Amino acid sequence: MKWNLPNILTTLRLLAAPGVAIMFLYFARPLADWLALLLFLGAAITDWFDGYLARAWKQETKVGAMLDPIADKAMVLVAMMVIVGYSDANWIPWLVLPATVILVREVFVSGLREYLGDTAGTLKVTKLAKWKTTVQMVAIAVLFGRGIFEHYLGMSVWGMDQEMVDQIMSGEVEDTLNIRLMFEGLVWSGRLGLWLLWLAAALTFVTGADYLRKAMPHLKEPV
Incomplete structure (x- = not known):
């Protein structure tokens, strides 16, 4: 090397x-x-x-x-x-499906490249695949940020009842400004992180399908 x-x-x-x-x-x-x-x-x-x-x-x-x-x-x-x-139990169902799509696609494409060997150049990284990686990394960074907000706030927005949400947003609890800012950070970082993760999963699926299409001529059995 x-x-x-x-x-x-x-x-x-x-x-x-x-x-x-x-x-x-x-x-x-x-x-x-x-x-x-x-x-x-x-x-x-x-x-x-x-x-x-x-x-x-x-x-x-x-x-x-x-x-x-x-x-x-x-x-x-x-x-x-x-x-x-x-992540807490309320969040896991929203994370598992896109994470599974990403995992399966990455393993699948790696297997395709290994199988194709010398012809793996057929599966060169495309611009869309590079965007896919970028969106994945931004989504993960945002979700790490959500974890920080959640830890400092000491609670999960998904586990709050409406009364607690109303108290925070109306300023009826102590340290109103700090708690409200952390709460808003938790909400928006969570939403943004999930949206980006699902977008990344969609791009991951599309690029995986594109790689499969390009590999199909090399996977046909001889007649």
Whole structure:
């Protein structure tokens, strides 16, 4: 492996994937949420920089091309596992379906590429697939942010009764401004995160179907 800067950044991003989960094993919340969010954001930023630098400096390598999508998938899937695992029971049903679509698609496309071997160039990363990865990472970052809001607020918006919601929004509870701001942050980060995650799942499904269509000529049995 050629150790140029783009490949080093890609390798660090791959190593950061399990680091997101490790944050929750060794640190208490909300510190674990903050560290996982910062680690994830740092990895997401390197995802853009390593590709840009490799092209700008003409340092593109076969190893880098192989590791880059693996690092992306590892980061997204580990982060999704952590978010689902540490979400409250009311939220899990809304997260599991899009997370499952993303997981199955990534495994399916990886299997296709492995099966096609030398002809895997048929499944080159498309612009839509790059947008899919971007939306996935933004959705995950927002959902990590929701976890931070929820921990500080000490309650789940899905578990509140209407009376409690009315009290918060009308200012009838202590520390009104802080609680109201955190409550609004929890609500909007949750909604935005879910919308983005479902959008990412839709893009994930479409790009997976596109890759399957392109691979079909190579999957036909000889007559």
